[in-house]
Amino acid sequence: MSSQTNQKISRRQFFFVIIQTQIGVGILALPFDLHHTAKQDGWISLLIAGVLIQLLLFLLWWLAKRFPSKDYFQIQEYVLSRWFGKVTSFLYVIYFCSVGILIVLIYSRLISIWVLPNTPFWVLGFMMVFICLYMVCCSLLVIARLYMMFAALLIIMVVFIFYSAKDSKLMYIFPVGEAGWSNIIAGIDMGILSFLGFIVSLVLYSKTEGTAKEKLVAIQSAQAFVFTFYLAIVLITFTFFSTQEMALVPQPVLYMLKSYEFPIVARIDLFFISTWIVFVATSLSTYLLMSSLGLTTIFKSLPTKWATIGVAVTIFITATYIGYDISKLNNFNTYVKKGGYIFSIGLPLVVLIFSFFRKSPAKEGASS
Amino acid sequence: MGFFRKFFQGEPLQDRKIADDKQEPKQPSTKNLSRNIDYLLNEFKYTDDLKIRVLKKGDAALLYFEAMTDQEKVQQMIFDPIEMGKADHIYDIPNSKETTNLEECIRSLLRGHAIYMEDGHERVTMFNVTSVFNRSVEEPANEKVVRGAHDGFVENxxxxxxxxxxxxxxxxxxxxxxxxxxxxxxxxxxxxxxxxxxxxxxxxxxxxxxxxxxxxxxxxxxxxxxxxxxxxxxxxxxxxxxxxxxxxxxxxxxxxxxxxxxxxxxxxxxxTFFMFYQSPDDYNTRWYAGTFVRLIRFASFLIAVGLPAFYISVVSFHFEVIPDDLITPIKSSINEIAYPPILEALVMVVIIELIREAGIRLPSPVGQTIGIVGGLVIGDAVVRAGLVSNIMVIVVALTAIASFVVPSNELSMTLRLLTFPLIFLAGTLGFVGLIFGFLLIAVHLAKLESFGTPYFAPVAPLRIKDLKDTFVRLPIFTMKQRPKGAQPVSTTAVEEGARGWKKDEQSNQSKDK
Known part of the structure; x- marks a missing residue:
């Protein structure tokens, strides 16, 4: 498999990598979280957040475009000077690890609540981390192929969700704007958090074929796709449950699907959650990949294999330490969410601003 | 055997050999006949089937492996020309080959040739008199098709x-x-x-x-x-x-x-993986039928690998998945069984494998008996005895049938092996285990490569053009390009205008009007 290690992924694959990274653990609880802050106007928050991210991605693309042959960690080292760059790269690795841990925590908790109440945490965590390790311990090309293949499962999810649209009552989202603008703006926070993962488009930018413009199209269309998918989920759940009911269902999508029974199967929520596991695995794999990429950029002599295994073991041990403990989970969650703003939005913008002070980066990027 | 002969002896300048033997050892022959024969006998460890026919009152000898040569050919190729006066001497017989290297004689003797040596001469003459026993090129028993060619490869x-x-x-x-x-x-x-x-x-x-x-x-x-x-x-x-x-x-x-x-x-x-699911039959029927059969085969993949695991996870973890009307019959069939479903499944799968393995090597009438005793009698008795539920018998039987649908024996074996880990995963973690099992298989398939081609092409990496001949079988004239999985240098398989006659006819018709 050595032939494929240095190959770049195609733009189509890039598109699916971004989608698979963004769609992950969040979708089950997203409508609830939005509703929690902005009531039935949560979808407006999501809309605004989506537009903001779309603009932000333009800035990130601008940064990546200036250094077309460097990946994000190398850009940092170049722009922020070698040692400061290495420190921020390492912080990124920690951040990606923490997101990975958070994914494992939330996934295991949900599986424990919905499917396997008696299974110990480490079993679920181990299975997930092991699968992702197996997926990542190869090449980016194989990962991209897999993500594209698994995207077919999106059709199943979309069919399930749209099936429930037949019972939606549009009245539940009215009156529009009742929650007030302050709440809607607070809800934007939740909306932006649901899109985190778009940072992958910056990290893997240099490993994709195509011109800058083509890549921009891929990035923006992937974001638009995820945004449409989220908006559909939110609108359908918001119109399925009344405003009072929404407060009672922490995983609205599952509760919604649970109410249907077909002649051949009942409880399609179990099938939905099974498909969802695949998307959790793909998100976790990307974070695993990005952290190992970061580690190998910092420590040049470290083999990718060991970096990946190291990250995976760290994620597994830390996640098992926290386990099903809900208060620790919540604490951890807040930290990671705050980190999300710093690492996905703040730091890249800082790097972008600093990059203007470096002389002719595009030329140097092209020559290296 | 004209082809055979042509291959070995047809080239006028120099014989082309099957494999390059430049580096093989050389042993020049001597003028002394008995020394040559001694050398050969010694190299062959005085094996008893090396026949030495002494000719010309001890001045010449014809050597060959009796088991490897055809006596009639010896007569026809070596003695007939001399007896009929076509050649004065054995050296003059046209279809022979000469050498002075005894090592080459050893190789040609092993191939079933006869060699002729004479006292006082260094040169050795070799004749191709190999006897060949071939069975006819009949259709292989494990790859039969309904329509299409009915010949098969043989051992030659x-x-x-x-x-x-x-x-x-x-x-x-x-x-x-x-x-x-x-x-x-x-x-x-x-x-x-x-x-x-x-x-x-x-x-x-x-x-x-x-x-x-x-x-x-x-x-x-x-x-x-x-x-x-x-x-x-x-x-x-x-x-x-x-x-x-x-x-x-x-x-x-x-x-x-x-x-x-x-x-x-x-x-x-x-x-690639999907080649194992293609059969010549698909191309000999109408493409609708070909497509249908192929879809059935892919369904068989899912059934063969996942059905027992799915059933186990449903009955032992997710009973709520079964709709209300079905719960009573399923529950009543399982209730009386003492063993957990995973054990039931394992027992039944192993029994089926036993029957299958026993049936292969037995003569066909006995094989059928084994099938009937194993399948019907044991299947029925096992349910009546309350060891295995009857739904489990249905599930496992279906799985066994599905695993034989694959047109390739190796893959069919693989599928049956993969059932076991999935049964264990489903028995311990239910749907979650099943998903992880399938995920593992999918990741493995996407990672595999065969001589530089991704094993799961054209699905991962996706190539929509090649999907025409993967899950479905579209009309052959639509498959304009060779599949990329074969890494061909020239890609066009069907040229433009392969059905050009249609346009011509239509234009003719419009002219007539």
Missing amino acids: LMININLVRKRIEHRDLTVKFFKVGKKTNTNVAIVYMDGIANPELVQKVKKRIQSVHTDKVQSPGFMEEFMEDSPLSPFPQMLNSERPDRIVASIMEGRVAMFTEGSPTAIVAPS
């Missing part, structure tokens, strides 16, 4: 190549021979279309064959294990077939076929 390499050449009458069809196995010296041939097959691929295959260092090569299975990319994978990475039409189709896609002497099986490199 030359006949197999003949079958291929008859189907591809083109100068680009190239055959390369190799000698593999230090002791067995097995002839291995690769066959490919020059100009379609990727030269890099051909080079890769050659290199891998040449690097096989072993005592013996018994069958293509040996070569496969030496050559494949991931020997630890449960999936076969080279397609095996005994059908000339299947192999020819692969060669025409730009793949390389490999034959070994003494085995009717050819193997194809590179192979």
